[in-house]
Amino acid sequence: MTFSIVGRCAETGQLGIAISSSSIAVGARCPWLRAGVGAVATQNVTLPALGPQILDLLESGASPSAALDKALGSNGYGQFRQVTVIDSHGATALFTGSEALGLHNAVAGEQCVAAGNLLSDPAVIAAMVAAFEQAGGCLAERLLAAMQAAMAAGGEAGPVHSAALKVVDELVWPVIDLRVDWAEHDPIGELAGLWKAYQPQMQDYITRALDPTQAPSYGVPGDE
Template sequence: MTFSISARCARTGQFGIAVSSSSPCVAARCAHARAGVGAVATQNITDPTLGPRGLDLMASGLSAPQALARLRTEGAHIDYRQVALVDARGRTAGFSGPRTLGTHHVAEGEDVVAAGNLLSSPQVPQAMIEAFARAHGPLGDRLIAAMKAALDAGGEEGPVHSVGMLIVDEVSWPVADLRVDWHETDPIGALADLWELWKPQMEAYVARALDPSTAPSYGVPGDR
């Protein structure tokens, strides 16, 4: 019931993850990223604890494949889990347990890994990888392109209703944490619109947090 893409931007060092599902509020459970460390998607019969645990393992110095090996050893009910990781050097790893739902697949590329279950086709994750590689511009643009490519390749067996995108940079908090927790017809289109709204403002909000005295004004009524 989920497809996701986790990626590192080789130019900026940002990490990002985008994930969509037929169930509500998917990003709250499945999307995990940490600045300077990497990104982890945990999905299928989701265990949200695998995200922070995978990040902790990579922060300790393990590669994405090594961290995944530990998760598979330590995680409860791992046969039901689907996990995808990318680390600080762009190494990737993905796993689909034998009890992963429906048609499922994991695809990996340079700095990027995509995974999905209950898919209309096993080719969906590879289509996401290829779209990410073709796309240019900010990391968020490339993640959105991959999510649109997933839909074009058939997406899930049924319609998706929620989506989220998480991006981390040099600061300790996410610079983008955008969610469409339920949409009847086009959550990925709604996310793309939300990203276009947030993208030109993202750096200004970081600047305001770090030093309000030199940061841009908000440009809203009442702001002096």
């Protein structure tokens, strides 16, 4: 039903998640990030509350493993959950419950951890980690490379319909928050297209927020 990768850029400290699912609007429920703290992907039979709960525990000083264990224990039904965590230092934790759907796997790598369920092949997850570790470019591009590698390795057992890419840096809001909530075909390709369109404007939107006097004009009505 879902595969994802959470990752950290060792050079910039950025944290990010890329995720795709056969379900609608995966980006609304599953990726959770907090600048300077960590990133959490909660999937399978998703409990969105696990994301902010784990981030709160990380922020209070818990390790990824301790935060994951405490959140799972506090909510019950852990056997239905699949969760991955990375903190601001690159430490990771992962969990897949006994009731995870279909073929499933979770693999930690260098500054990343990937997981999925209802996969066409468990090797899809190892392909994601390898692609992330080997890709060049910024964190967003490495996360997208992992998603594309997952599809090339077989992806889910059925079609995927939604995808999301989210990255935090030093600001309290995400510098990248792109979603394809439903596509009949290739939501990951559509997500990559959104990133290609957004990337040249990303810094402009940060500038507009932090110093409106330096805001670039886009030539639209009222934008002077």
